[in-house]
Amino acid sequence: MGLRERKKQATRRALQEAAVGLTLEHGLENVTVEEIAAAVDVSPRTFFNYFPTKEEAVLGNAPLSPDEESREVFAMGGPTGDFVNDLTHLITASFASWEDVTAHRTLMRLRKQILEKEPQLAPRAFAQLHGAEEGLGRTIARRLGSAPEDARPQLIAATAMSVMRHTMKRLDFHEGEDAEHVRARLREGFHHLSEVYAPSSG
Amino acid sequence: MGLRERKKQATRRALQEAAVGLTLEHGLENVTVEEIAAAVDVSPRTFFNYFPTKEEAVLGNAPLSPDEESREVFAMGGPTGDFVNDLTHLITASFASWEDVTAHRTLMRLRKQILEKEPQLAPRAFAQLHGAEEGLGRTIARRLGSAPEDARPQLIAATAMSVMRHTMKRLDFHEGEDAEHVRARLREGFHHLSEVYAPSSG
DNA sequence: CGAAATTTTGCATCCGATGCAACTATGAGG
DNA sequence: CCTCATAGTTGCATCGGATGCAAAATTTCG
Numbered sequence: 001m002g003l004r005e006r007k008k009q010a011t012r013r014a015l016q017e018a019a020v021g022l023t024l025e026h027g028l029e030n031v032t033v034e035e036i037a038a039a040v041d042v043s044p045r046t047f048f049n050y051f052p053t054k055e056e057a058v059l060g061n062a063p064l065s066p067d068e069e070s071r072e073v074f075a076m077g078g079p080t081g082d083f084v085n086d087l088t089h090l091i092t093a094s095f096a097s098w099e100d101v102t103a104h105r106t107l108m109r110l111r112k113q114i115l116e117k118e119p120q121l122a123p124r125a126f127a128q129l130h131g132a133e134e135g136l137g138r139t140i141a142r143r144l145g146s147a148p149e150d151a152r153p154q155l156i157a158a159t160a161m162s163v164m165r166h167t168m169k170r171l172d173f174h175e176g177e178d179a180e181h182v183r184a185r186l187r188e189g190f191h192h193l194s195e196v197y198a199p200s201s202g
Numbered sequence: 203m204g205l206r207e208r209k210k211q212a213t214r215r216a217l218q219e220a221a222v223g224l225t226l227e228h229g230l231e232n233v234t235v236e237e238i239a240a241a242v243d244v245s246p247r248t249f250f251n252y253f254p255t256k257e258e259a260v261l262g263n264a265p266l267s268p269d270e271e272s273r274e275v276f277a278m279g280g281p282t283g284d285f286v287n288d289l290t291h292l293i294t295a296s297f298a299s300w301e302d303v304t305a306h307r308t309l310m311r312l313r314k315q316i317l318e319k320e321p322q323l324a325p326r327a328f329a330q331l332h333g334a335e336e337g338l339g340r341t342i343a344r345r346l347g348s349a350p351e352d353a354r355p356q357l358i359a360a361t362a363m364s365v366m367r368h369t370m371k372r373l374d375f376h377e378g379e380d381a382e383h384v385r386a387r388l389r390e391g392f393h394h395l396s397e398v399y400a401p402s403s404g
Numbered sequence: 405c406g407a408a409a410t411t412t413t414g415c416a417t418c419c420g421a422t423g424c425a426a427c428t429a430t431g432a433g434g
Numbered sequence: 435c436c437t438c439a440t441a442g443t444t445g446c447a448t449c450g451g452a453t454g455c456a457a458a459a460t461t462t463c464g
Contacts, residue, residue, distance in 0.1 A: 002430080002431070003429095003430070003431085004429085004430055004431075004441075004442080007429095007430090007442090008442080032418090032419065032420085033419080033420065033421090034419085042443080042444095043443065043444050043445075044420095044444095045422095045443075045444055045445070045446090046442085046443055046444070048420090048421065048422075049442075049443075052421085053420080053421080054420070054421095083398065084399060122329070122332060123325040123326055123328055123329040123332065124325055126325055126328055126332070127324070127325040130324060130325065130328070151368070151372065152394050152398070154368065155364075155365065155368045155391055155394055155395070156394070156395075156398050158364040158365075158367060158368050159361045159364045159365065159395060161364070162357075162360040162361045162363070162364045163357065163360075163361065165360060166353070166356065166357045166360050170353065189357055190399045191399075192354050192357055192358075193357070193358075193361055193395060193396075193399045194395075194396060194399040194400045196285065196354070196358055197286060197392045197393075197395045197396040197399070198396045198400070204461080204462075205461065205462090206410075206411080206460085206461055206462075209411095209460095209461090210411085234449090234450065234451085235450080235451065235452090236450085244412080244413095245412065245413050245414075246413095246414095246451095247412075247413055247414070247415090247453095248411080248412055248413070250451085250452065250453075251411075251412075251413095254452085255451080255452080256450095256451070256452095
């Protein structure tokens with residue numbers, strides 16, 4: 001990787017960290033793009049060459065869609081044959097590089113703190129998960145062999161994302177949390193659902 | 203109701219309709235607050251006396267939380283004794299006045315069209331449901347007698363909101379859709395979930 | 405009618421965001 | 435090393451959303 005590319009990565013990272021740090025310190029509304037840019041010693045205009053909005057610098061914008069191979073495996077009935085368990089594999093495959101997430105645990109933790117302090121940002125954070133929802137529904141439809149007008153796959157995708165969201169909310173991004181750990185938590189969540197929503201369980 | 207109050211309601215309604223109409227016609231980004239205000243023959247500044255943001259005029263801001271009595275009934279094990287069925291009652295009670303919703307079917311339909319055409323607005327629309335989630339979780343916790351550290355009520359609330367969202371997406375806001383109709387659709391949704399997430403159903 | 409309360413409005417201002425053109429740094433080839 | 439092409443940075447102008455404030459205008463009520 002050349003000098004040019006390295007500098008870009010460094011600037012990007014620095015802007016994210018400045019955005020996160022300043023937001024935690026003063027609150028999102030009391031931090032201007034001008035300040036963030038100044039902290040990194042870059043012009044305000046450059047900030048917008050890296051991030052389309054201030055919020056995106058604060059929250060990050062992980063792409064969040066399972067790779068083609070994982071989708072194919074899931075659609076064909078794998079990897080284990082158990083629907084719920086396979087679903088947890090598909091979901092965790094969404095983190096294009098889970099190592100990346102764990103490598104930046106500190107940043108993730110700070111972002112979690114921000115989300116707790118600034119509820120206005122929550123919708124924007126959901127938008128990422130929601131973006132993946134439709135595609136997830138299509139993959140589920142393939143596995144189930146559903147007719148196109150069957151609404152169930154989308155429903156399953158929507159609730160699965162809820163479980164994912166619920167699970168992520170309780171992650172603390174420390175060492176122990178690898179993909180298998182997350183899958184275990186997801187399985188727990190799905191299990192709770194099957195208990196609660198079973199007929200006459202109240 | 204005095205003249206003053208009536209005029210306010212009229213202005214509010216007119217602004218919403220102008221916002222919705224212009225947005226459908228030209229797209230959200232191509233409609234300015236100035237234009238919306240001009241269409242209602244009101245100063246731009248006045249627009250912001252009614253709505254804090256342009257988006258809120260377009261999407262509306264129904265409060266969306268069940269009334270105290272409905273929460274109490276649910277927490278105490280009613281109204282039917284079946285958990286899932288009672289949950290559908292609690293959720294539909296969230297529409298402080300369902301009549302209001304049905305009375306403005308046209309506006310609701312237009313908003314639905316907007317949400318399909320302008321995906322950027324979806325997160326903001328979810329925010330309303332998300333706002334109700336935590337409170338719903340607490341009510342569920344009361345009914346289940348859960349310990350405070352039990353995460354299940356929040357999980358149930360989150361997925362219930364997903365089912366609600368999924369259901370609302372398929373409403374078309376015509377005459378037949380009263381609260382009981384919606385509850386039936388919700389029950390269907392919950393039923394699908396119990397089937398799918400049941401152990402070894404793949 | 406006239407005073408009090410409430411709304412509307414204009415004005416100034418801030419800040420996020422975008423397009424554009426000039427400038428600067430990097431990378432590749434002779 | 436120098437030069438050119440390319441990519442990235444910067445300043446500038448501009449737009450539009452949003453807010454605070456104080457001066458009109460309007461409704462309410464005595």
